[in-house]
Amino acid sequence: MDFQDPEIFGSTRIWRDNLSKWLMNSGCSVTQNCWDRLESYDIIIFGKYSNPDDIIRCISKNQLIGLVNPPFFDKRWRPILRKLDFIIVGSVEEKDYCLQFNTNVFIIPLVERMFIKEKIHVPNVDGMVTLGYHGNMEHLHQFYPNISAALDELSDFLLLKLNVIYNIRQHGIWTYGRPKKIQVVDIQIDSNTIEDELLKIDIGLCPGLNNPSHFSFKVTELINRFLVIRTNPHENDYIIRFKQKTNAGRSFVFHQLGIPVISDFTPSNFHILSDPECGYLAHYKEGWKQAIIELAESPQMRQIIANNAKERFNELYDPIKWTKEFLAKIDKIKKTS
Numbered sequence: 001m002d003f004q005d006p007e008i009f010g011s012t013r014i015w016r017d018n019l020s021k022w023l024m025n026s027g028c029s030v031t032q033n034c035w036d037r038l039e040s041y042d043i044i045i046f047g048k049y050s051n052p053d054d055i056i057r058c059i060s061k062n063q064l065i066g067l068v069n070p071p072f073f074d075k076r077w078r079p080i081l082r083k084l085d086f087i088i089v090g091s092v093e094e095k096d097y098c099l100q101f102n103t104n105v106f107i108i109p110l111v112e113r114m115f116i117k118e119k120i121h122v123p124n125v126d127g128m129v130t131l132g133y134h135g136n137m138e139h140l141h142q143f144y145p146n147i148s149a150a151l152d153e154l155s156d157f158l159l160l161k162l163n164v165i166y167n168i169r170q171h172g173i174w175t176y177g178r179p180k181k182i183q184v185v186d187i188q189i190d191s192n193t194i195e196d197e198l199l200k201i202d203i204g205l206c207p208g209l210n211n212p213s214h215f216s217f218k219v220t221e222l223i224n225r226f227l228v229i230r231t232n233p234h235e236n237d238y239i240i241r242f243k244q245k246t247n248a249g250r251s252f253v254f255h256q257l258g259i260p261v262i263s264d265f266t267p268s269n270f271h272i273l274s275d276p277e278c279g280y281l282a283h284y285k286e287g288w289k290q291a292i293i294e295l296a297e298s299p300q301m302r303q304i305i306a307n308n309a310k311e312r313f314n315e316l317y318d319p320i321k322w323t324k325e326f327l328a329k330i331d332k333i334k335k336t337s
Helices: 011-025 035-040 052-059 075-083 092-098 137-141 146-154 194-199 217-231 249-257 267-273 285-296 299-316 319-336
Strands: 043-046 064-068 086-089 105-107 129-134 160-166 183-188 203-206 261-263
Touching: 011 319, 043 052, 052 064, 052 075, 064 319, 086 092, 086 319, 092 105, 092 267, 105 319, 129 194, 129 285, 137 160, 146 160, 146 285, 160 194, 194 249, 203 249, 203 285, 249 261, 249 267, 249 299, 261 267, 261 285, 267 299, 285 299
Parallel strands: 043 064, 064 086, 086 105, 129 160, 129 203, 160 183, 203 261
Antiparallel strands: none
16 A cells, blocks of 8 residues: 555655655554554554544553644643653654653654656756745745845846745745745646656755744844843844744755755754755855855756765665664653553
8 A cells, every 4th residue: 555645745745644654664554544443553643633632532542642743832732742652743843842742752854755856957058047945835935035135136147037836826926025036936836747847946945944023023022132131142143033843844855856955044954954065054145145156157066966965865864764763762662651
């Protein structure tokens, strides 16, 4: 049985279908939605959008009960989280936050199985270099202010366009933070075309930080007062903000397809991109500009960086290795429970 529903994108599908496949490859018997035979399984893993009542009914049983990517924002869930045997998340950022609710928090990286092709970087006939993004609308908003400003300035002397792949039908056309001078192509995400659309991209962009100006006035005032009173900051200090559910999944897709990546300072992306031979990290406008210039001017550089990142990705994020380590940790819970 091949678990793979291409109509479900992102972490929902990876933790349901991909993890099911990896567990089977590791010697486990796995069935999805087997409500009539729950007692026949040793471990029950609930998905990220599960009904809390279903979980509560199972907690009193003899099986180990786990949950994928809990809704931490809903305080009603927190007593349930403390009763679970384990929780599955996708990054160190998520794990660190989750540990306050449960000590058994395990990372399963967001590795895709649906992308098998690889881009070969050659000079484009028309001289155009295509920058690209894929993901949800929230991260498109994070182009403002630094990335959008960098792209507009670079358009004065580089032939660039930006392809953005997201759910237009659900969210509408992206407007906030959209560059003004560079050509932007909006592409509806579609399981039948996404791999080929991604392969049109020469350089992958992965924003993930919220501009501090997005803070509410009260939060900003509180932060400023705290910094002034307690830390005596300098004007050139970094202030970064990212959501609790931050992970490197969008970068992973580019790594798998052989596309070089520029990411902002989201922690998980440092695991690969902090090595300058594997990619680029940028925060301020000039950092984004410099990284784009170096990659845009040389298809050879794009190929080298992409190859290095893909090799590093394959070493660090072998899903079978992570799955076997997960099962070993689950086994320890069984022995001590």
